[in-house]
Amino acid sequence: MADKRMTPDEIVAELTDGMTIGIGGWGSRRKPMALVRAILRSPVKDLTVVSYGGPDVGLLASAGKIGHLVFGFVTLDSIPYDPWFSRARESGTIAVTEYDEGVLGTGLSAAAQRLPFLPTRAGLGSGVMDLNPSLRTVRSPYDDAEELLAVPALKLDAAFVHLNRADARGNAQYLGPDPYFDELFALAADKCYVSTEKIVDTAELTEAGPVQSLLLSRMLVTGVAETPNGAHFTTAVPDYGRDERFQRHYAEAAKDPDAWRVFVDRFLSGDEAHYQKAVAGFGASA
């Protein structure tokens, strides 16, 4: 029986420059932030990132890790715009493929089903077509003859997701109200890595929630990292909500280079344990 437990640094060591990675969650909700912080510590570069973007995109942009971003939006939810993403875009330092939210999911679905494309109406007539001239349409072979967007499969080399519970074999569970698109990211990827609040015995998974909460089966998962508070500062309900005060601090610091150096020194200059200790100190100073 495979034991898939890994540390965040071991997971990130499996990435190579130029890979395409998908990041689960949605905006500032249940993002695998401990794994993102491990990428910041690593030498890996020139990543193509596919994300319903939040501070994961902002932090990776802050460290120059993103060569190309595939996205439908980037937002911190309670703060409309991520300042690091804005800076990267306004200075023209990252290439982007901008899709509609639904189109992004359709591309992942195509990859999950090993199809070259899937048809959708979303995107037709919009800037998505102007900005992505390689997109093609497909005509229905039936009587309606409707012309639809053929969304190309969004294949991922690796997917990173954060879930509330998992066992050591990779069965993983969400306990909040929304699975987001994490299953689709896992299905679209060659390898999926899960960080989790707590690794438990398999039997404990069905004690913690209904069987429908078991989002990922172990056959989809390559590695599992136990990272308590590992979605911080995004939500991981019911374990915890968003750390709004810390997120405001992040966004304020991101606007000013001097303040950003202080932020990096204080929070991002050590390992995950250092980060969590600094965050606890920040919380205590409220």
Place this chain on the structure above:
Amino acid sequence: MSDITRAEVAVVACAELFRGDGEIVVSPMGFVPSLGARLARLTFEPDILLSDGEAYLMTSEAVVEGWQPFRKVLDTVVPRGKRHVVMGANQIDREGNQNISAIGDHSRPKKQLLGVRGGPGNTANHRTSYWVPRHSKRVFVDQVDVVSGVGYARARAAGLRHHDVHRVVTDLGVLDFGGEDHAPRLLSVHPGVSVDEVVAATSFPLSTDDVTESRLPTESELLLIRHSLDPKSVRDKEVPS
């Protein structure tokens, strides 16, 4: 009851967006449209479905009545079309195109905004309205920089058979694209606002042939807004009087 505020008129104008919608999901973005949707449900559209902004569908008594996570919204609710969304807009142009993506050249924008979000899919699939809390020439432009929400000319060219841009509610009045060849027209001005004021705050020409005054809230609507839905007057922050 007197002292009716501009925000209260705007809430009622947003509620009117949903008249006749029946048993469909209504997705208002922004506080005033949310109040409008809840007001409509408590009065003349009791069957509309509303989410908590996250994964739950909630009754007007705040009881969970259904599950609607984001993936379900994008995979089935939007494409199936039983939905009316009210989106914000950084720009809207004379053809009804809307932009929430970026200002300026997309390869290196002057200002990065949210991204197109669900605008393309919403406008391709179901009724879409817009809410603009500050009506100005910066918002109502001749041509948007990035097309997030699809307007009439593009929808026709792309063969979008379910396209339906309904209305735009602003702090000054209500617009639609129901003129000749989908030309923009001013439907109503809020009390205290002149037609000239709206025309001056809009970059493109507006048909003003049949402008009425936006209706006032009824007394029972005012009671609901002031005492049940928004007792702390958060609406005044979005639309100052």
